[in-house]
Amino acid sequence: MIDITLPDGSIRQYPEGTSSMDIARSISEGLARKVLAARVNGQVLDAARPINQSANLQLLTWNDTDGKNTFWHSSAHLMAEAVESIFPGVKFWVGPPVENGFYYDMDLGDRKMNEEDLAILEKKMNELAKQNNVYVRKEISKNDAINYFTEKGDEYKLDLLSGLTDGEISFYTQGSFTDLCRGPHIPSTGLIKAIKLTSVAGAYWKGDEKNKMLTRVYGVTFPSQKELDEHLAMLEEAKKRDHRKLGKELGIFTMDDDVGPGLVLWMPNGTIVIEELEKLAKESENAAGYKRVVTPHIAKENLYITSGHLPYYEDSMYPPMELEGQKYYLKAMNCPHHHKIFAAEPRSYKDLPLRLAEYGTCYRYEQSGELFGLMRVRCLHMNDAHIYCTKDQFYEEFRAVNEMYLKYFKIFGVDKYVMRLSLHSPEKLGQKYVNEPELWKETEALVRDVLIRTKTPFVEVQDEAAFYGPKIDVQIWSAIGREFTLATNQVDFAQGRRFKLEYTTADNKGETPLIIHRAPLGTHERFIGFLLEHYAGKFPLWLAPMQVKVLPISDKFLPYARSVADKLKKADIRCEVDDRNEKIGKKIRDTEMMKVPLMLVVGEKEMNEDKVAVRRQGKGDQGTRPVDELIAELVYEIKERKETEA
RNA sequence: GCCACUUUAGCUCAGCUGGUAGAGCAACUGAUUUGUAAUCAGUAGGUCGUUGGUUCGAUUCCGACAAGUGGCUCCA
Structure with a gap:
């Protein structure tokens, strides 16, 4: 026993x-x-x-992550069985579970798969699931496995086998399908009750763009139809929060074919959001001892040769224009310009740390397939600054930058984020990274030290550093589950030397400063894209493009409505009177849909008492208030940048 | 850049197997003077993404290009 x-x-x-x-x-x-x-x-x-x-x-x-993953991985095998029956001769690579379902990569040879095939596959999968076939495990020797796949002519599984050792190799079979697989699997296919194949896409073999492109089919399955329906309903809800949809509805931004892909046109409402963000950034940067600078959008080729960007970045820069025998590039980053400002005057250790901040517009020629709404664009406003400091000052400076991130996150109610310490890969020194092994080690230790000493939770990842040094990337998740890098905080030991930047030390020697590149709000584009989804378009009062809408019951109260609006405007509150000849219900509905935080309804009663009937977006009638009292409260709410109303 | 898909009025979408387009909302005009999420009526609005081809004839079929979407690679 x-x-x-x-x-x-x-x-x-x-x-x-x-x-x-x-x-x-x-x-x-x-x-x-x-x-x-x-x-x-x-x-x-x-x-x-x-x-x-x-x-x-x-x-x-199903309620355990590992249970769910096993379910989805088994579903991938079921899908493979269906694919094999419809595309005989198909070769499979791997079919793992992912965050919301599973995929399987396959080589279809000369054949192609399109979305119509997905419906056929789905039907076949349902048939196979109903057969309730058992997933049977069989341990097999490496030799037998190699013989099996050699006979099949399956170079992909042979490639997988080459990385496995004898004695740990197993096959799984369900119905007519057998696959090399470590498992585990669910007991039988009958547990899979609801199936949805979501998309077909190309995916490079082993994730390397030099390799052949395989066909990847994504799908998701559930133990009941009800759960699938709920999943699909959730996706529909997510669509409503999509920043591209909200950005259009709320008049935040637009794009135009004649302007170009990835080039955002900020409309008046979006520009207000930008200006409020810059106001916030300027306030906190002033308080933290930053100085503002402004630099041009273009620079001569030589600047980027000096900085070392050209060999690493040329492909993602707009091609140069030639003038007077000189090549000029649109800037893809502000740092070289800022370095030149550092170099413009002799610097002493007494001048450090020197913190130069700029909301510079940068241009990056991102691959066409990468562009994505506001999240990935070709013209971007960076919330950029460079801090020049001594090694001794590094800890305090880096810590202060981290603190600024956290302060912003608090204001915006961002509670899900991960600090990712991005390190270099030693084998790529001299290619992707500057060849200074000792300096890499030293600066990576410096950054790790700050995170540990400030007790900041972080994860370490290899091969994600900038070419000039390690960095911390802040990963955040939008309300609809989209993950992306928002902010970045980078150490640079390379450019200082390349630009021959120096400060005079206390004992009168020349020393190269360490440089911190930081962008706590990332870019306006990505940050506002994030905020739109985060708030579902319902900006807090201080950020809302239109803060207050005054809604007269009828034309008779227009003069009073205008006098209320004038008072609000005098208090620097963005407001407008809805002077359309519409019923109050219609005015409220339209204002609600435009997600204006406050509506002030005014009619006979309010006019006689010098009051307004307050209505909060999404919250309905809040009762009647004297105008001056309300204004004082709103001014406070705006000044404090409150996330929701008091 | 690669794979797949999409592109019809300002927006959301109809338009069966080829015979030059239709709705709702928005806009404009008029009536209504309205009390907390859509008042009524009328008017106007489209060389059906662009461009080649097949055809007597293309929004519809085929190709190229562009933009967008879902992925891959890349990245703030």
Whole structure:
């Protein structure tokens, strides 16, 4: 007999070789029906695998991440079976679970798959699922596996096998489909009740663009139709929050074919948001000892040769224009310009740290396939600054920058973010990264030290650094689950030397400063894109393009409405009177849809008492208030940049 | 840049197998003077993304290009 310890700490005894599924059944039939896999001593295994010694056991269902992943991975096998029946001779690469479903990469040879095929595949998958075929595991020797796939002519699985060692290789078969797979899998295909294949896309083999492009099919499955319906409804909801849709509806920005892809035209409403963000940034940068600078949009080729950007960045810069025998580039970054400002005057250690900030417009020739609404554009406003400091000052400066990030996150209510310490890859020194192994080690340690000493949670990733030094990227998630890099905070040990930047030390020697590149708000484009989704277009009062709309009950109260609006304007509140000849219900509806935070309804009663009937966006009638009292409250709410109303 | 898909009025979308387009909302005009999420009526608005081809005839079929969307690669 063996002892099985369950998650609640209880211990049960079973004969040796009992499977997780047997144990589930011994607890209850209902549980057994839901079991997808099991975690045995920390390892996720098929529920059918026998347990040969005493162990900790957790039965995994749809409610466990690992259960869900097993379900989706098994669904990928089911899809592969369907694909094989419709595209005989197809070769498969890998089919992992992902955040919302699964995919399988495949080589279809000369054939192509389009969206119509997805419907056919879906139908086939449903048929196969109904057969309720069992996923059967078989351990196999490496030689036998190689022979099997050599005979099949499957170079992809042979490639996978080359990385595996004999004794750990297994095949899984369900119905007519057999795949090289480490598992685990769910008990049988019948558990998959609802199937939706979402898209077909190309994906480079092993993620390398030099390799062949495989066909990738994405799908998602559920244990019931109800859950699939809910998932689809959630996607519909997410669409409503999409910044591209909201940006259009709220008159934030537009793009135009004649202007060019990735080039944003900021409309008046969007420009107000930009100006409010800049106001915030200027306030906090002034308080933190930054100085503002302004630099041109173009520079001679030589500047980028000196900075070292050209060999790394040329492909993502707009091609140069030639004037008077000189090549000029549109700037893709502000740093070289700022370095020249540093170099323009002799600097002493007493001048450091020197913090130069600019809302410069940069131009990056992003690949056409990368462009994406406001999140990825070709003309971007960076919330940029460069801090020149000594090694001794580094800790404090880097810490202060981090603090600024956190302050902004608090204002905007960003609570989900990850600081990602991005390091270089030693094998790419001299190609992707400047060849200074010692300096890399030193600065990476400096940055890590700041994060550890300030107790900032972070993850480390290799091969994500800038060419001139390590960085911290801040990953955030928009309300509809889109992940992207918002801010970046980079250390640069390379450009200072390349530009021969120097300051005079206390003992009268020349020393190269360390440089911190930082952009806590990232770019206006990406940040406003994020905010639109974050707030679902309902900006807090201080950011809202239109803060207050005054709604007269009828034309008779227009003069009073205008006098209220004038008072608001005098208090620097952005407001407008809805002077259309419409009923009050219509005015309210339209103003609600434009997501204006406050509506002031004025009619006979309000006019006689010098009051307004206040209505908050999405919250309905808030009662009647004296005008001056309300204005004082709004001014305070705006000044404090309150996220929601007091 | 690569793979797949999409492109019809300002917006959201109809338009069966080829016979030069239609709705709702928005806009404009008029009536209505309105009390907390759509008052009524009328008018105007489109060389059906661009460009080649097939055809007696193309919004519809085929090709190229452009832009957009979902991915891959890249990235703030």
